[in-house]
Amino acid sequence: MSGVAPSRVLVLGATSAIAQETSRVFAAAKARLFLVARDAEKLRAVAEDLQVRGADAVDACVCDLTDTEKHAALLAHAAEAWGGFDAALIAYGMLPDQQACEQDSAALRLAMETNCVSVIALLAQVAKILERQPGSVLAVIGSVAGDRARRSNHVYGSAKAAIETFAAGLRIRLAAARISLVLIKPGWVDTPMTAHLPKNALYASAQSVGHGIYQAILSPQAVVYVPWFWRWIMLGVRMIPEPIFAKLNW
């Protein structure tokens, strides 16, 4: 379905900055959007915004997606309401405090459940409803952090790496049903999640990343880096031998 804008889009984690910016592009293209997020007030603000920005229809459902028990019912409801989806985007996550996770198993577990377990569980469930819709696209947000573990950020990185491995397998399965699975790997993005970090010239705006994801859903490839130059940065980073990489102390 390359180049044809999907008309029914399911956005999971719809209040994240990257999800909002992606949805805004879909809204401007007059898509119908089914939004899921856990905070009712924020979700309402996003739904109103997308309606004004031109969405053909907006439906919103409050759900904490880290609760994997709820996935099946939620997706069944959404699929029934709209008769299926042409695209789905899984776009939530948190930036855990690495040091806290090293000390506290509960913090580590929460980070892995949010960024990894629930996302993988959701991928499996969304795949089930998209399978009935040949030509549809499933997009999930990974990270360049999953390409190589860093001393300072490997709780987050390993969760994203797990998503990549799972997605790669699922992609093979879905290909048989003519479903595309796109793994989006954003680099550094200026969002609320990174608001507390000092910024450098490699930081991209959430808006530009949203446009990149929209394009990636329109013309699906297996793995898409946004912005594109991260593909080459990460190629270089992956080639650094471990003893040297360790000394860089990233």
Add this chain to the structure above:
Amino acid sequence: MRSYQSWGRYPKSEPSQIVPLYWLSEIQALCRLSRPVLPRGQGRSYGDCCLNNGGILLDTLGLDHFILFDAQAGILRCEAGVSLDAILRLIVPKGWFLPVTPGTQFVTVGGAVANDVHGKNHHRCGTFGCHVRAMEVLRSNGERVLCTPDRNVALFQATIGGLGLTGLILWVEFHLKPLTGPYIDSEQIRFRKLEEFFELSADSDKSYEYTVAWVDCISRGEKLGRGIFMRGNHSTRPVDPQPEKNGKGSLLHGFDAPEMLISRATMHAFNTLYFHRQRRDTLSSVIPYDKFFYPLDVLRDWNRLYGSRGFLQYQFVVPYDRRQAVQEILQLIGRSRQVCTLAVLKVFGEIPPAGMLSFPRPGVTLAMDFPMRGQPTLDLCERFDEIVRTNGGAVYPAKDARMSAASYQAFFPAWQEFAQFRDPHFSSSFWRRVTAGE
């Protein structure tokens, strides 16, 4: 990377903390913040009314949600951090336009209200604040106040033109203007002296919605006060199906140009070329609205052309019958060694301002850019202030980085009345400067 300097990049400022805001439902109690706060949008104010040295800036750019758009009635409600360029992308294809627009589209709605901005249609439509139907203001005591022209009127009037000091504007609802198409039927007319400008302006304001003039502030003697008058109306020309271009090119990529770029010699050459650019005295054209309203937006960071010391903009208004003050000020520039790089002249209309501290008032306004060259530049502006005061005029706070407290208080006698509505937790570098000693 976000810079928290002002557009003129003078004076330099260091906030103690930046608090980014993303959700109306999640703004933390402002009174719990330990220092004075100031809302901050795109930072397009030239001087220090968008700075809060040593204080806290509330970055409102994350408050960028639209709330409601009535495409039948032409009413838009959005959060305060939505910028005018985002609004235009939404409304122009639907046949609507901003009721009033300043010379850049990269300002937030909150900033447009807080500075009660004006545009080339002031003689017809007044200021931005004249078109606000309602807004919600969050005070530091946690109160959310709905302000309209009929409800909480005093706070409504204090907030329009209130420089962000009456509390945090959460959202704004305002009237749009119906549009016949995205083009402007424009005319550029050369004039050789100020009297010609005033004649052209008086004549054009009757039949043209938008009028403004560029003035050559470098040439002296006979050529003093020459310029190009621009006037326009919305065109009925249908839309060309052409790809959307975004005027967001970056010229300098975050670097300052060398200061020698702007000198009397280079500006004299530029002004002469610009004045003679059109062969005939009158040039008519149909141009896209963004080219007409926002010619400088094409270069996203043109302020960096002035080098690391930045620049000052001086904008004043004097009553129409005191318009000789414009000539006096141009002569003063001619006698100084300061280089006026850009000057824009307009006659304001009679529509009363919407805000307690609004700058626009009936008369003639001139805005001039000067590269900051230290004390001599400041001294020259001080002498402008004297002329403006003598003639019962005022200087525009949104552009100002240097006027004295005495001048400000003379220009804005309502400031004491306004002070009652200022939120005690809110302040800015500008406010501390112009109320120093109180």
